[in-house]
Amino acid sequence: MLAVWDDTPAHARPVRGRDRELASLTRLLDAAVQGRGGAAVVCGAPGTGKTTLLDALARRADGFRVLRAEGTAAESAVRFAGAEQLLRPLGDVVADLPDERARALRPVWGLPRDLGAPGSPDEPGGEDDISLAVPSAVSALLAAGARRRPVLCCVDSAHLLDDASNAVLTFAARRTSHTGVVFVFAVDHTAAPDPAAWEGPHRLRLGALPDAAAHELLRDRVGASLPSDVADALVDTGYGNPLALVELAESLSADHLCGRAAPPSSLPTGSRLRRAVRDRISALSDVARAVVALAAVAQRADRHLVHRALLDAPSPDPTAALVEAQRCGLVTDDGETLRLAADVVPSAVLGALSTSEVETAHRRLAAAADVTGERDRAVWHRAATAAAPAPDVVAQLDRLALRARTEAAFDQAADASERAAALSPDVETRALRLVAAASDHWASGRPQRARTALRLASPLATGDLRARIGRLAGEIELRRGNPAVAAAELITTARRLAPTHRDLAATTLMLAGEASFVAGDNARYCLTAQDAAALCGSEGWPTTLIVREHFTAMSATFRGQHATAAAPLRRLVELGETTTDPTGMTLASQAAFTLGDAERSRDLALRAAVSARAHGDESGVPWALVYAAMSALLSGQHAAATTTALEGLSVARALGQSNSAVDHITVLAMLAALQGDEHTALARLEAAQTELAERGLGRPSALATWAAACVDLAHDRPAEAFDRFRRLSVGRSRHCVPLRVMAVPHFVEAAVRCGEREVARRALTTFEQWADTTGGAARAALAHRCHALLAERDIEVNARFAEAIRLHRDADAPYDLAVTELLYASWLRRSRKPGQARDVLREAVHLFDELGATHWVQRASRELRACGHRVPRDRSAPKDGALSPQQDRIAHLVAAGATNKEVAEQLFISHRTVDHHLRNIFAKLDVRSRVELAALYR
Numbered sequence: 001m002l003a004v005w006d007d008t009p010a011h012a013r014p015v016r017g018r019d020r021e022l023a024s025l026t027r028l029l030d031a032a033v034q035g036r037g038g039a040a041v042v043c044g045a046p047g048t049g050k051t052t053l054l055d056a057l058a059r060r061a062d063g064f065r066v067l068r069a070e071g072t073a074a075e076s077a078v079r080f081a082g083a084e085q086l087l088r089p090l091g092d093v094v095a096d097l098p099d100e101r102a103r104a105l106r107p108v109w110g111l112p113r114d115l116g117a118p119g120s121p122d123e124p125g126g127e128d129d130i131s132l133a134v135p136s137a138v139s140a141l142l143a144a145g146a147r148r149r150p151v152l153c154c155v156d157s158a159h160l161l162d163d164a165s166n167a168v169l170t171f172a173a174r175r176t177s178h179t180g181v182v183f184v185f186a187v188d189h190t191a192a193p194d195p196a197a198w199e200g201p202h203r204l205r206l207g208a209l210p211d212a213a214a215h216e217l218l219r220d221r222v223g224a225s226l227p228s229d230v231a232d233a234l235v236d237t238g239y240g241n242p243l244a245l246v247e248l249a250e251s252l253s254a255d256h257l258c259g260r261a262a263p264p265s266s267l268p269t270g271s272r273l274r275r276a277v278r279d280r281i282s283a284l285s286d287v288a289r290a291v292v293a294l295a296a297v298a299q300r301a302d303r304h305l306v307h308r309a310l311l312d313a314p315s316p317d318p319t320a321a322l323v324e325a326q327r328c329g330l331v332t333d334d335g336e337t338l339r340l341a342a343d344v345v346p347s348a349v350l351g352a353l354s355t356s357e358v359e360t361a362h363r364r365l366a367a368a369a370d371v372t373g374e375r376d377r378a379v380w381h382r383a384a385t386a387a388a389p390a391p392d393v394v395a396q397l398d399r400l401a402l403r404a405r406t407e408a409a410f411d412q413a414a415d416a417s418e419r420a421a422a423l424s425p426d427v428e429t430r431a432l433r434l435v436a437a438a439s440d441h442w443a444s445g446r447p448q449r450a451r452t453a454l455r456l457a458s459p460l461a462t463g464d465l466r467a468r469i470g471r472l473a474g475e476i477e478l479r480r481g482n483p484a485v486a487a488a489e490l491i492t493t494a495r496r497l498a499p500t501h502r503d504l505a506a507t508t509l510m511l512a513g514e515a516s517f518v519a520g521d522n523a524r525y526c527l528t529a530q531d532a533a534a535l536c537g538s539e540g541w542p543t544t545l546i547v548r549e550h551f552t553a554m555s556a557t558f559r560g561q562h563a564t565a566a567a568p569l570r571r572l573v574e575l576g577e578t579t580t581d582p583t584g585m586t587l588a589s590q591a592a593f594t595l596g597d598a599e600r601s602r603d604l605a606l607r608a609a610v611s612a613r614a615h616g617d618e619s620g621v622p623w624a625l626v627y628a629a630m631s632a633l634l635s636g637q638h639a640a641a642t643t644t645a646l647e648g649l650s651v652a653r654a655l656g657q658s659n660s661a662v663d664h665i666t667v668l669a670m671l672a673a674l675q676g677d678e679h680t681a682l683a684r685l686e687a688a689q690t691e692l693a694e695r696g697l698g699r700p701s702a703l704a705t706w707a708a709a710c711v712d713l714a715h716d717r718p719a720e721a722f723d724r725f726r727r728l729s730v731g732r733s734r735h736c737v738p739l740r741v742m743a744v745p746h747f748v749e750a751a752v753r754c755g756e757r758e759v760a761r762r763a764l765t766t767f768e769q770w771a772d773t774t775g776g777a778a779r780a781a782l783a784h785r786c787h788a789l790l791a792e793r794d795i796e797v798n799a800r801f802a803e804a805i806r807l808h809r810d811a812d813a814p815y816d817l818a819v820t821e822l823l824y825a826s827w828l829r830r831s832r833k834p835g836q837a838r839d840v841l842r843e844a845v846h847l848f849d850e851l852g853a854t855h856w857v858q859r860a861s862r863e864l865r866a867c868g869h870r871v872p873r874d875r876s877a878p879k880d881g882a883l884s885p886q887q888d889r890i891a892h893l894v895a896a897g898a899t900n901k902e903v904a905e906q907l908f909i910s911h912r913t914v915d916h917h918l919r920n921i922f923a924k925l926d927v928r929s930r931v932e933l934a935a936l937y938r
Contacts, residue, residue, distance in 0.1 A: 017213025017242075018053055020899065021204045025057045028182045029064065032150045037176030039183035041158075044206030045329065045343040046276040047243025050186035053206070054154045057184060064152045064182075065089070065145060071160030080108045082165030086153060087141065096144040097137070104137035108168070134164075135171035142172055146180035158185040173201055189329065207343050208240025217242060221249040222257075228480065230256060232448035232656065233263035239345045247271045262452045266347040273345065278352035280328055287318070289353075291325035293361035295340050296349040297384065306338045308371060309364035359385050376400050380416070389425035397423070398433075405440065408616035414440035418453065431460035435468055443617050447476050447656040467496045471508050478515045479619075479657040482695050487515035487524055491531065498535050505535055506547040507583060513551060514623075518659065520698015520736055522558040529555040546575050546584045550591070557594055558737050560766070566773040569595050576604050582612035582620050589627040594738050596771070596779045598635035602628050622652035622660035629667045633674075634742070635778065636815035638851060642671055642886060646907065659697060662688045666700040666707065668908050673710035674815065676855025679910035681711050687908060702728060702736035706743045713746060714855060718753035725750055741770045748786040749823070757790060764790070778816070781807035785820045788827075797827060818847035822860050825867075834867040841867065852886065854916070883924060890917050894930055895937035 021042070028038040044050050058066045069086035087108060094102050145151050155161070155169060173183035183201065209217065214235045218226055230252070238244035244267060251268040255261035267274050281289055287310065294306050310318040322338070325331040330349065332341045340346055350358060362381040369378035379396040386393045397420035404413035417437035424430040434457035441450035454469050461469055470493035477486035490512035497505035509532045516525035529551035536544040553568035569591040576588020577600075585608035592601035605628035612620045625648030632641035645667040652660035669684035685704050692701050705728050712721035725747040728740050744767035751760035764786045771779035781804045788800035801824040808817035821844035828837035841864045848856040883891060886907075893903045900914045907914075927933050 017209035017217070018049060018056075018206070019901075021053060021206065022056055022060075024202075024204060025053070025184060026060055028184075029057070029061055029150070029152065032146075032152075032176075032180045032182045033063070035178065035180055037146070037179045037181040037183075039173035039176055039185075039201035040204055041185045041187055041201045042204045042206060043187050043189040045241070045341070046188060047241045047273045047345070048206040048208075048343060049242040050188075050206060051156055052242070054156055054184060054186055058152065058154055061150075061152045064150045065148075067151060067153045069153075069155050069165075071155070071157040071162075071165075073160055076160050076162050078162055079164045080162065080168075082155070082158075082161040083108050083138065083168050084165075086155065086165075086169065087138065090141055090145050093141060093145045093148070096147075097140055101137045101140045104133040105141060107134060108138065135168040138168045139172040139175045142176075142181045143179045150180035151182070153181065153183045155183070155185045157188070159187045159189075170201075209242060209245075210240070211235055214238065214240055214245055217245050218249055221246060222252065225257070227257065228658070229448040229451045230263045233265075233452065236446070236448070237263070237265055237267075237347055239343075241273065241343070241345045241348075243273045244271075244345045244348065247273060262455065263448070267345070267351055269351075271348065271351070273348045274351045277330070277344070277348045280330060281349075281352050284328060285321070285324060287321035288324040288328070289357065290361065290364075291318075291321050291338075292328075292330050292340075292349065293353050293357045294365060295325070295331045295338050296346055296353065297358055297361045297381070298365055299339065299346070305365065305368050305372060305374070305377075308368040309361075376403070380419075383416075383419050383423065386423055388423045390423040391425055394420045394423050394425075394429075401436065401440075406616075410440040410444035410616075411446070414438075414444060414446070414449065414453075421456075427460045428462075431457045431465055435461070435465060435472070438469075438472055442472065442476060443619055445618075445655040447480055450476060464497070464500065467493050467501075467504075470496070471504070471511075474508070474515070475511055475619075478511060478518070479622075479655075479659050481659070483515040483519040483659065484521060484696055487512050487519060487521065487528075490515060491528060494531065494535070502535060503543045506532070506544050509535065510547050510550060510583065510587065513554070517554070517736075518699050519696055520701070522737075525558060526555045542575070542579055542584070543581070546572065546579065546581075546587055549575065550587045553591060554594070560737060562741075562770045562773045566595070573597070573600060573604070580611060582608045582615065582617075582624065585611060586620065586624045586627065589624065589631070593627055593631050593634065595773075596634070596742075596776050598631045598778070601631035601634070602640075605631060618651060619655060619657075622648050622655065622657050622664070625651065626660065626663045626667065629664065633667060633671060635811075636813045638671055638675065638815060638853075639886070642668065645671070646889070649908075658691060659695065662691050662697060662700050665908060666692075666703040670703055670707040670710070672909070673707040673714065675851075675853045676711075676714040676859070677910070677913055678711050678715055678855075680908070680913050681707055683904075683910050684908045699736050699739070702739045706739060706746070709743075709750065710746055713750055714859075718750045721746070721750040722754045722756065741767055745782040745786055748789060752789045760786070760790060776811065777807040778811035778813050781805075781811060781813065781816065781820070785816075785823065789823065794831065801827070814847050815851055815853075818844045818851070818853075818856065818860075821847075822856070822863065825860075825863055829863065829867055838864060838867045883921060887917050887921050887924070890914060891921050891925070891933060892937060894918065894921075895934045897934070 025040060025042075028040060031038055042050050042053055058068075067086050067089060069082050071082055075081035087105075094105065097105075142151055142153070153169075153173075158166070158169075161169070169183070170185075172181075173185070176183060185201065189205075215231055218231050218234060234245060234248045238248050247267055248264055251264050253261065256263055281292060284292065290310065291306065294309055298306075306322070307318050310321060322331075322333055326333055330341055330344050332339060340349060362384045366378045366381035369375070369381065379393070379400050383390075383393045383397055397416045401413040401416035401420065404410070404416065414437045417433045417440060421430045421433035421437065424433060434453045438450040438453035438457065441447070441453060450472070454473050458466070458469055470489055474486045474490035474493060477483070477489060490508050494505045494508040494512060497508060509528060513525055513528050513532070516522070516528060532547055532551040536548040549568045549572040553565045553572055556562075556565035556568070572591040573588050573595070576585045576591070579585060579588075585604050589601045589604035589608060592598075592604060605624045605626075608624035609621045609628065612618060612624065625644055629641045629645040629648060632638075632644055645664045649661055649664040649668070652658070652664060665684050665688040669681050669688065672681035672684060685708060688700065688704060691697065692704060705724055709721040709724035712718070712724065725743065728743065744763045747763055748760040751757065751763070764783070767786070768783050771783050784800045784804035784807065788797050788804060791797045791800055801820065804820050805817060805824070808820060821840045825837040825840040825844065828834075828840065841860055845857060845860045845864060848860055889907060890903055893906060894900075898906070900911055900918070903909075903914050904911050922928060922933070925933065925936060927936060
């Protein structure tokens, strides 16, 4: 086994995913310093991190006396064992108490009332009535200790406290409000015999870790070398339970890490979590154990099916068994379905049950499903207990998978195909079913499961099936791995497919080209274009036509031959408008974007997304939405671009397509940069930075550099912006020709402000060559703006700015119009024409205001004031009750209970931006609190 931990002491290990809970407990410490004590109960299932949270809180308790106690089963019958453990360090404080209080404490120390000092090894006190005296004395003792310095009482596993300790400590916890005492109890709510015993203190429920925190925890344990698909598999298996994740990480071997073995799908045999669940299950009656087994193997089942399955169980009362199973905290029943509790790890339960119990549960559910006519469920449970070879069961699973696939239930189809593969009688059919399962896993957003199935299928496959494996593996690598690796694998696969499957080979080459584009490898892209030309030839098949035009157009674009690229780009757009294939539409959208035709690009991209969903396969949706968002950005529709990019980000994450997610994050960063929102833009760029560097993502790297330069420009740092733009000409970013060309207007502005006019003129020549081939008023307007910035004669400056403004209006580009007006007005003011500048600036301020670009509103307003025009200091104040799209999203999230931090994380915006928008939301909707906002949206 591989050691996967470091030398960090257990008490110093980081807390992952519990920031909100730790912050809440830390506030109790802050209040206690002011003499306002408090108490909290941290509830959670085994392994959810209760002890770690207590340790983290104790580390934050600077200046506190920290008292610790831990309930144990061995001492749960020993009277006052827990209280004595907690209070033992306060022996020096007893002298501060009145004699009657000190005498009342003697049973806690194990002394009869009439004996001497605390700590004497005399016989324990009796069972006489101390219902008020002892709890009051304990409360007084803690208060006396807090007068010296604040006291933090951490009681772990409080559900295992002896009854007497539980009574006195919870009594004291409810009386801390005027003392410097803080109590925090950690309770396994699934094992607590009487949860009401901890009523009163504030409750914090620890559920599963978010995926991001789970991945951080795994990196803490294993290091940065942990492969992403292995990490994903562990997160799935661990169900967000911190202890499960740690134990899975510690069970990894070298074979797991290098891909020779599939990641572990269950907790290791010696797992502490499995032992904890086994202890829970062993305390149940046989029939309640049967209910837990049914819930574990069924994942979720209709209540009536479980009742029917229990008819042959060793109990005449299924309802009582259900109640007992729920009381143990392992099972939930909402009246319609029965399932394992949300914070219970399925593999821990299955590992704690015997093999015979699991098989019996499957047989009972299969029989019950037969009676109720649920044939698919019956097939599944029958297959779970079958042994290979089982051709009849395999045929039934194949039919089940086919039905599920036609209904777009790809997760069910994948599970059925995997089980069919395990029961297949020969190697060839097993490989076929594993590849089918991999395709379904990929379509359902489980890329790590897809890769595992492909790894199992690869040594069994021959001929065309090996090529299919290579194609799917390459596509997965493109969307979530290293695109350079993906390109090499896809090119090899396409060449293998070419002699017999030309259409499939053509689309594989297309993916290889996309991989080279994302990687910023133009040389490889152009070589792939040669393969595509040889493969597609002069055939008129729709797929080969699209692929041929795509490579012809984009390879010319990458060589800077924009005039040569224009005709095939337009043909590709026309082909995309006639095809029903989502991939063809996405390629056509890319072509329209390269032509600068934002409207057609967005229309084609959205149609591609709709078509992909109609075909029941969302795997192409994030890619299509990248171009939908980029085209909206290109046309200045910032609200639409933000909405589309957030949707694309959400879908990409759900499907496990991390490279597509980075694409959308950089688009969002660019949008924030154009709005002048520095904090949000930098937060988004930081979120993308690690993956940009690790995977060599050229296209999003270029966009990220452009966005960072726009931030510098917006905040009067032209030299820094100029340096960033120069970096677009080196490294992988230099190969992303379309973005480099589109960035020229911003580059010209930075260069002019830095005195680099000749460099700006050369760049503008390239931009105009592209703009002339694409046509359209929007690009022509930007070219005129650049000429205005470079012009040295007043008459030319005026003429160029005037023409740019006219063309911006024709193109309906409000953002670019406002920026041009601001630049023009600044020149007018410097030329001592404040009256003309005011006329231009008033519209610019209005346009920026409508776009929600607060930074630019403030900047344009400053220009207006400099021209002698009185402007209200806060133009961001709401004018009506209409929320912007961004504000509407924030309002919905806050109304649903999200904190500002959670809103910022979900929308990839800064805390400051959330605060700003929330103030405006409250004002616009005339509400004064989150409670009122939630009521409004209820």
